[in-house]
Amino acid sequence: MAAFSIFVFLSGLFVTSSGDLYSHSIRPNFTASFINLVDNSGAFLLSPNATFRAAISNYPDQQLPQFYFSIIHSSTNTIIWTANRGRPISDSAKVLLTPNGLIITNNFDQIVWSTPSLDSPVAFLQLDDSGNLILLDQQNILLWESFNYPTDTLVRGQRLPVGIDFFAGEYQLLLTSSDAFLQWNGMTYWQLSMDNQAFKESNVLVSFMAVNGSGLYWVGDDGSTIVFKVPLAPIDAAGLEFIYAKLGSNGKFTISSFDENNLVPNLQIPVENCRIPSICEKIGFCNSDKRPETCLCPSAFHNGIDGCVPINPLLTLPKACNTSNSYGNETNDQVSYMKIGDAIDYFSTNFIEPLSRRISLLNCQLLCSRNCSCLGILYGNSSGSCYPIWNNVGSIFSSTFGLGQEDFSGYVKAITLSSNINLSSKTDADHKFSVLGSVLLSSLGAFVLVVIVIGFSWWKRRKGHSRAAVVRLGSKASFSVEIDLLSIAGLPVKFKYEELATATDNFTTQIGSGGFGTVYKGVLPDESVVAVKRITNLGVEGKKDFCTEIEIIGNIHHINLVKLKGFCLQGTQRFLVLEYMNKGSLDHVIFNNESVLEWKERFEIAVGTARGLAYLHSGCQHKIIHCDVKPENILLHEENLHQNLQVKISDFGISKLLTPEQSNLLTTLRGTRGYLAPEWLTSSGISEKSDVFSYGMVLLEIVRGRRNFSIQTCAPLSGTELKRLYFPLLALEIHEQKRYMELVDPRLNGRAEGEEVERLVQVALCCVQMEPWQRPTMSNVVGMLEGSLPVEQPKIESLNFLRIYGGRYASVLTTSTNGCNEQ
Numbered sequence: 001m002a003a004f005s006i007f008v009f010l011s012g013l014f015v016t017s018s019g020d021l022y023s024h025s026i027r028p029n030f031t032a033s034f035i036n037l038v039d040n041s042g043a044f045l046l047s048p049n050a051t052f053r054a055a056i057s058n059y060p061d062q063q064l065p066q067f068y069f070s071i072i073h074s075s076t077n078t079i080i081w082t083a084n085r086g087r088p089i090s091d092s093a094k095v096l097l098t099p100n101g102l103i104i105t106n107n108f109d110q111i112v113w114s115t116p117s118l119d120s121p122v123a124f125l126q127l128d129d130s131g132n133l134i135l136l137d138q139q140n141i142l143l144w145e146s147f148n149y150p151t152d153t154l155v156r157g158q159r160l161p162v163g164i165d166f167f168a169g170e171y172q173l174l175l176t177s178s179d180a181f182l183q184w185n186g187m188t189y190w191q192l193s194m195d196n197q198a199f200k201e202s203n204v205l206v207s208f209m210a211v212n213g214s215g216l217y218w219v220g221d222d223g224s225t226i227v228f229k230v231p232l233a234p235i236d237a238a239g240l241e242f243i244y245a246k247l248g249s250n251g252k253f254t255i256s257s258f259d260e261n262n263l264v265p266n267l268q269i270p271v272e273n274c275r276i277p278s279i280c281e282k283i284g285f286c287n288s289d290k291r292p293e294t295c296l297c298p299s300a301f302h303n304g305i306d307g308c309v310p311i312n313p314l315l316t317l318p319k320a321c322n323t324s325n326s327y328g329n330e331t332n333d334q335v336s337y338m339k340i341g342d343a344i345d346y347f348s349t350n351f352i353e354p355l356s357r358r359i360s361l362l363n364c365q366l367l368c369s370r371n372c373s374c375l376g377i378l379y380g381n382s383s384g385s386c387y388p389i390w391n392n393v394g395s396i397f398s399s400t401f402g403l404g405q406e407d408f409s410g411y412v413k414a415i416t417l418s419s420n421i422n423l424s425s426k427t428d429a430d431h432k433f434s435v436l437g438s439v440l441l442s443s444l445g446a447f448v449l450v451v452i453v454i455g456f457s458w459w460k461r462r463k464g465h466s467r468a469a470v471v472r473l474g475s476k477a478s479f480s481v482e483i484d485l486l487s488i489a490g491l492p493v494k495f496k497y498e499e500l501a502t503a504t505d506n507f508t509t510q511i512g513s514g515g516f517g518t519v520y521k522g523v524l525p526d527e528s529v530v531a532v533k534r535i536t537n538l539g540v541e542g543k544k545d546f547c548t549e550i551e552i553i554g555n556i557h558h559i560n561l562v563k564l565k566g567f568c569l570q571g572t573q574r575f576l577v578l579e580y581m582n583k584g585s586l587d588h589v590i591f592n593n594e595s596v597l598e599w600k601e602r603f604e605i606a607v608g609t610a611r612g613l614a615y616l617h618s619g620c621q622h623k624i625i626h627c628d629v630k631p632e633n634i635l636l637h638e639e640n641l642h643q644n645l646q647v648k649i650s651d652f653g654i655s656k657l658l659t660p661e662q663s664n665l666l667t668t669l670r671g672t673r674g675y676l677a678p679e680w681l682t683s684s685g686i687s688e689k690s691d692v693f694s695y696g697m698v699l700l701e702i703v704r705g706r707r708n709f710s711i712q713t714c715a716p717l718s719g720t721e722l723k724r725l726y727f728p729l730l731a732l733e734i735h736e737q738k739r740y741m742e743l744v745d746p747r748l749n750g751r752a753e754g755e756e757v758e759r760l761v762q763v764a765l766c767c768v769q770m771e772p773w774q775r776p777t778m779s780n781v782v783g784m785l786e787g788s789l790p791v792e793q794p795k796i797e798s799l800n801f802l803r804i805y806g807g808r809y810a811s812v813l814t815t816s817t818n819g820c821n822e823q
Contacts, residue, residue, distance in 0.1 A: 021040050021043060021044060021045070021046060022044060022045045022046070023045075023046050023048065023050075024045075024046070024047065024048045024126055024127065025124050025125065025126045026044075026045055026097055026124070026125045026126075027097075027123070027124060027125075028097050028098055028099045028121075028122050028123070028125075029097070029098065030096070030097040030125075031094050031095070031096050031097075032044045032056060032094065032095045032096075033056065033091065033092050033093060033094050033095070034056040034057070034067050034091040034092075034093075035091045035092045037055075037056060040055075041055065041057060042055040042056040042057040042067070043055040043057075043072075044056070044095075045125070045127050046074075046127065047127045047128055047129045047131070048128075048129055049129050050074060051073065051074060051075075051129050051131070051241070051242070052071055052072065052073055052074060052080070052127060052128075052129070052131045053071075053072050053074050053127075054069070054070075054071055054072075054127050054133060055069075055070060055072055056068070056069055056070075056089075056095060057070060057072065058088075059079070064088075065090065065091060066088030066089070066090075067088060067089050067090065067091055067093065068082045068083070068084055068085065068088060068089070069082070069083040069084055069089075069095050069104055069113075070082045070083070071127070071131055071133055071146060073131065073242055073244075073258070075241070075242070075258060076242065076258050076263050078153075078242075078244065078246075078256075078263075079153070080131050080153045080155050080244060081131070081133070081146045081149075081150070081151055081153065082151050083102070083104060083113050083146075084104050084112050084113040084773075085151050086773065087104075087112045087113060087773045089104060089106055089112055090106070090107055092107055093105060093106050093107055093112070097122065097125050098122070099121040099122050100117075100118065100121070100122070101114060101115035101116075101117075101118050101122055101135060101143075101144065102114065102115045102125070102135070102144075103115075110771075111771055112771070112773065113773065115135065115144050116144070116795075117797060118135065118143045118144060119137075119143060120137040120138075120141070120143065121137060121138070122135050122136070122137065122143060123136055123137050123138040123140075124136045124140075130147075130155065130156070130157040130158070131155050131158075132145050132146055132147045132157070132158070133145065133146040134146070147159070150164065150166065151166070151167075152166050152167065152168045152246055152247045152248075153244055153245070153246045153247075154166075154209065154210070154211050154244065154245045154246075155211070155242075155243070155244045156211060156212050156213070156242075156243050156244070158210070159208040159209070159210050160175060160208055160209040160210070161175075161207065161208045162175050162176060162177050162206055162207060162208065163175070166247040167247075168247045168248055168249045168251075169249040170184055170185050170251075170278070171183070171184055171247060171248075171249065171251045172184075172247075173247050173253060175206070175209055175218075176206070177205040177206050177207075178193075178205065178206060179191060179192050179193050179206075180192035180206075180209070180218065180228075182247075182251070182253055182269065182270070184251060184277035184278065184347075184392070184394065185277075185391060185392045186391065187277070187347075187348050187351075187352075187390060187391070187392070187394075188348065188351040188352075189251070189270065189275060189276070189277050189347040189348065189351070190253075190269055190270045190275070191351060192218070192228055192230075193228075194350070194351075195230070195269070197230050197231075197267075197269075197271075198228050198229070198230050199228065199229050199230075199231070200227065200228055201226045201227065201228070201229065202220065202225050202226060202227045203227075204220040204221070204225050204227055205220060205221065205227075206218045206219070206220065206227050206228070207219055207220055207221045207223070211243060211244065211245045211255060212243065213232070213235045213240050213243055213257065214231060214232060214235070215229050215230050215231040215232045216229065216230040216232075216245060216255060216267070217229050230267065230269075232255065232266045232267055233266065235257055235266070236259065240257055240258075240259060241258050241259060241260065242257065242258040243255065243256070243257040243258070243266075244256060250276065250279075251276040251277060251278065251279070252268055252269070252270075252273075252276060253268070253269040254266075254267060254268050254269070255267040272288065273286070273288070273292075273293050274286035274288045274293055274395070274397040275347050275397070276347070276395075277347045277348075277392075277394035277395060278394050278395060279293065279295070279395050280293075280295035280296075280307075280395035280396075281295070281306055281307030281308070281395065282304075282306055282307025282308055282309075282317070282393050282394070282395075283297065283298060283301060283307055283308040283317075283340055283393055283395070283396065283412060284296065284297060284307055284308055284395045284396070285297070285298060285340075285341065285344070285395070285396050285397065286395050286396070286397040287397075287398075288397065288398070295395070298339075298340045298341050298396075300312070300338060300339075301338075301340070307393075310338060310414060313417075314416060314417050315336070315338070315414045315415070315416060315417070316414065316415050316417055316555060317375070317393065317412060317413070317414060317415075318372075318375065318413055318414075318415050318557060319556070319557070319558075319615075319619050319620055320372060320373045320374075320375055320390070320391040320392065320619060321372035321373055321557070321558045321559055321560075321611075321615060321619070334415050334416050335369050335413060335414070335415060335416075336413075336414050336415075336416065337365050337368075337376075337377075337411040337412065337413060337414065338411065338412050338414045339409065339410070339411055340376075340396060340410040340411065340412055341396060341409070341410050342381075342407075342408075342409045343398060343399050343407060343408070343409075344378075344396045344397065344398060344399055344408055344409070344410045345378070345396070345397055345398065345399040345406070345408055346378050346387070346389065346394070346396055346397075346408070346410065347394060347395075348387070348389075348390075349378055349387050349406070349408070352387065352388075352390075354380075354385040354386050354387045354388075355367045355368075355377075355386045355387070355388050356385075356386045357383065357384060357385050357386070358383070358384040358385075359384050359386055360384070361379050361409075363386075364377050364379050364386035365377060365411065367386060367388075368386075368388060368413060369413070371388075372557070372558070372559065373390055373391055374388045374389065374390065374413070375389050375390070375391070375392070375393050375412060375413050376388075376389035376393060376410065376411055376412035376413055377389065377410070377411050378408040378409070378410050379408065379409050379410075379411065380406045380407065380408055381407045381408070381409055382406065382407050383406065385406070387408075389412070393412060396410055415555075415557075417555075492550065492551075492554035492564055492565060492566045492567060492577075493565065493566035493567075493577070494566065494567060494568070494569070495566050495567065495568045495575070495577060496568065496570065497568055497570045497571075497573050497575075499568075500522065500532050500568055500575055500577070503522035503523055503524055503525075503530070503532065504520040504521065504522040504532050505522075507520045507532075507534070508520075509521040509522075511531065511584070512531075512584075512585070512632075517533045517534045517535045517536050518533070518534050518536075519531050519532065519533045519534075519578075520532045520533075520534070521580065522577075529580040529582075530565060530577050530578060530579065530580050531577075531578045531579070531580045531581070532575055532576075532577055532578075533575060533576040533577075533578060534573075534574075534575055535574040535575065535576060547567075547569065550564070550567050550576075552622050553624075553652075554567075556615075556616075556620055556624075556652075558611075558612060558615045558619070559608075559611075559646075559648075560608045560609065560611045560612030560615070560647055560648055560649060561612050561615065561616070561648055561649050561652060562578050562579055562581065562635060562648045562649065562650040562652075563578065563579045564576060564577070564578060565577045565578060565579060578650070579648075580637075581635035581636060581637040581646070581648060581650075582637050582638065583635075583636035583637055583638050583645065584635065584636065585631060585632045585633070585634060585635055585636070585650075586605065586631035586632070586634040586635075586636060586698075586702075587630075587631035587632050589636060590602070590631065590701065590702060590705055591631070591705070591706065591707065596705070596745070596747045596748060597705070598748070598751065599744075599748060599751055599752040599753065599756070601644075601645055602702050602703070603753075603756055603760070604644060604645060604647065605634065605636070605645065605647050605702060606699055606702055606760060606785060607782070607785050607786065608646075608647030608648075609629075609634055609647060609649060609695065609698070610695065610778055610781045610782045610785055611782055612647070612648065612649040612652075613626065613629065613649065613691055613692075613695060613778040613781075614777070614778035614779045614781070614782050616649075616652055616688075616691075616778075617688040617691070617777065617778050617779070618777070618778070618779055623688065624652055625686065625687065625688050625690065625691055626649070626651070626652050626691050626694075627686070627690070627691070628651060628675075628694075629649075629675060629691050629694035629695050629698060630674075630675045630694065630698060631698060631701060633649060633650050633651045633652075634647065634648075634649060634650075634698070635647075635648050635649075635650050636648075674697060674707065674708050674709055675693075675694040675697045675698070676693075676694070677689070677690040677692075677693035677694065677772070678693075678770055678801065679772060687772060688777070688778070689772035689773070689775045690772070691778070692767045692772075692775045692776065692777070692778060692781070693767060693768050693772075693775060695767055695778070695781070696763075696764045696765070696766070696767025696768035696775075697728065697764075697767075697768060699760055699763065699764035699767065700727055700728055700731055700761070700764045700768075701727070702760070703731075703743055703744060703745070703757065703760055703761060703764070704727050704743060704744070704745055705745030705747060705748075706727065706745070707727075708726065708727045708728055709725075709726060709727075726802075726805060726806035728768060728802050728805070728806070729802045729803060729805065729806030730743070730806075731743055731761055731764065731765065732765060732796075732799050732802050732803075734761075735761055735762065735765055735794070736796070740754065740757045740758040740761050741754055741757060743757065743761060744757055759784065759785065759791055760785070762791050762792075762793065762794060763776075763781055763784050763785060763791060763792075765794035765799060766781075766784075766791075766792050766793075766794045767781065768799070768802070769794060769795060769798040769799060770798045770799070770800075770801050771798055774795060774798050776792060780792075
């Protein structure tokens with residue numbers, strides 16, 4: 001019997017007849033890529049009974065040639081686990097099995113994903129019939145298993161522990177010790193304890209969730225006490241080959257089973273499709289009277305790119321600031337409320353408390369207007385309850401459908417755009433006629449003006465005049481652009497060059513400069529102080545594209561982002577008019593030897609900067625990568641001594657205004673030594689994670705109050721030495737020793753909160769990890785700094801490059817006087 005077992009085990013080490021397809025086990029020093037496994041559709045390892053396969057494959061229905069290392073159920077092609085989720089590779093990238101573990105590299109041999117550090121060398125990689133991929137050492141001791149790292153699927157025999165959540169796009173399954181939740185962008189749309197299908201059988205704390213042929217179970221610490229269960233209809237256990245629970249990118253949490261022939265859906269949560277938050281995208285009305293459900297836009301709205309948008313071109317739906325206690329930049333006369341329907345309901349009303357009860361509709365709207373995270377309201381006409389729509393606007397449905405029976409009326413916040421086009425408030429017929437007339441008259445006037453200009457230019461050439469005007473608006477290209485600008489809704493205020501020259505006293509007071517422009521202080525006729533940035537190094541072409549990007553940037557409103565108040569586009573002159581920040585940039589404040597920034601203010605600056613970047617990355621309709629996060633681009637403002645510092649990020653839109661050729665020069669022109677992510681220096685793609693790296697470097701400088709590259713004067717017995725100090729390396733070494741207070745700016749004399757210092761340093765080190773995929777998102781950074789998320793522990797192996805950088809930089813320079821200070 002023992003000999004037979006050894007034979008079976010060894011047989012798994014030999015290649016099957018395909019030449020590239022292994023059964024059950026693989027030894028180290030193995031390499032695979034899709035391009036070499038085309039005949040097997042990327043598969044290279046089968047479980048013993050071939051129920052599951054390990055493969056390099058692309059997702060079903062995916063058009064792009066992007067590949068993932070996944071475990072797949074063979075009969076149904078269901079992906080149950082993916083290693084490099086969110087980090088696709090090409091068909092020639094590699095999956096390697098080494099004695100140190102599994103590694104995925106891209107075409108440049110850069111690590112995309114790897115297993116963590118292991119206790120002993122790997123001897124075997126095995127795929128079990130349960131779908132579990134495991135690493136074993138020479139003594140068959142388990143080193144690592146994929147079941148401990150679930151993605152969005154749970155199979156029979158696998159446990160989902162409390163604290164490890166499922167993610168699928170914007171959706172998340174959150175498991176706690178007392179309940180379970182489905183959330184969309186942080187908002188709950190299903191709760192286990194409120195589901196009529198769920199039965200509670202014990203009051204002990206939940207330890208994990210599991211699925212089998214009889215249902216979904218939440219189990220206690222002892223591994224046997226059932227706390228909750230959601231039973232399934234009876235399934236023929238004899239024919240059951242495969243059962244799994246999956247959170248789909250559509251927001252549905254489903255359980256499906258496979259017998260010998262069919263894949264059968266056994267359970268869907270939530271039961272009603274219309275309660276899925278984005279079933280009909282933004283503000284879409286989900287009609288459940290038909291199967292499948294249909295989606296309609298409310299009156300005064302029509303279909304847009306990502307849902308329903310106002311028909312009126314002068315109205316736009318704002319984005320949330322992602323900070324629940326912050327206020328938006330809109331004035332009261334800019335904010336209005338558009339009705340989206342009566343007798344409707346919203347997915348979150350059963351799971352949140354109202355802002356207030358027994359208040360009027362007007363006061364409900366005022367409460368929403370005072371919070372930039374509130375994008376709309378559900379007002380209870382019978383109870384006077386005021387329910388907010390936080391951060392993102394989802395779909396709506398009839399209040400006679402589902403659980404809610406309150407008579408709600410829905411409203412969404414709208415912002416009135418600046419425009420020179422006046423829409424009539426008459427009847428619809430008059431309105432259409434007025435708009436049509438305006439367009440025709442504008443077109444006719446523009447045509448006549450073009451003819452006049454062309455004729456005048458021809459006459460001047462005939463008369464032999466060769467001197468050009470100061471601002472050439474007579475060319476066809478320039479003039480057509482000026483006409484085209486009228487068709488771009490949502491542009492901020494357009495200034496003339498002469499107006500900005502007057503406001504800045506002919507550009508005499510320079511307050512800043514950068515790779516793409518100089519900034520001047522100015523005063524507008526209404527006596528408001530502004531910062532006027534002259535954009536240089538941009539070509540004369542692409543004016544309409546420039547204005548389109550200005551419209552995008554101008555509609556970004558967040559308390560931690562510098563507001564664009566206007567622009568100037570006249571000939572080759574291009575200016576941005578920005579709000580003025582009277583305390584200047586962070587580098588002038590934190591690196592200033594004359595005054596010391598207190599710890600409380602430093603922490604507020606760290607959080608405010610993180611919020612601003614998080615909004616750029618995930619809160620805007622158009623994601624913006626800053627590309628140059630550094631203290632010089634973090635601005636501060638203080639109204640008076642009794643108010644907290646306002647923290648705002650500047651220059652966040654410049655990268656969107658560049659041509660492709662100029663974008664390729666960003667490393668040289670915008671990148672700043674000490675803040676560039678490693679991928680800037682290679683041919684790797686730049687992403688929002690590059691901003692995360694730069695933010696981490698800034699965070700370390702906030703803690704220390706010095707540049708990360710600095711010179712330290714120390715006094716040994718024989719004299720004094722000047723040493724180069726690379727602070728990120730020091731932070732890593734101190735982190736390993738858990739002596740965080742030693743990293744704080746010595747000028748504070750210990751005036752810092754130890755827990756906050758530890759949190760900032762750990763978050764900073766997480767942000768500066770070598771591989772972009774290992775860095776947290778800025779949204780998660782905000783959560784960790786604010787305490788709503790646990791602080792991740794940085795991976796030391798992903799920070800070892802700091803030792804190389806630090807070793808190259810640190811060296812003895814010279815010998816001089818005594819003392820020990822940083823310069």
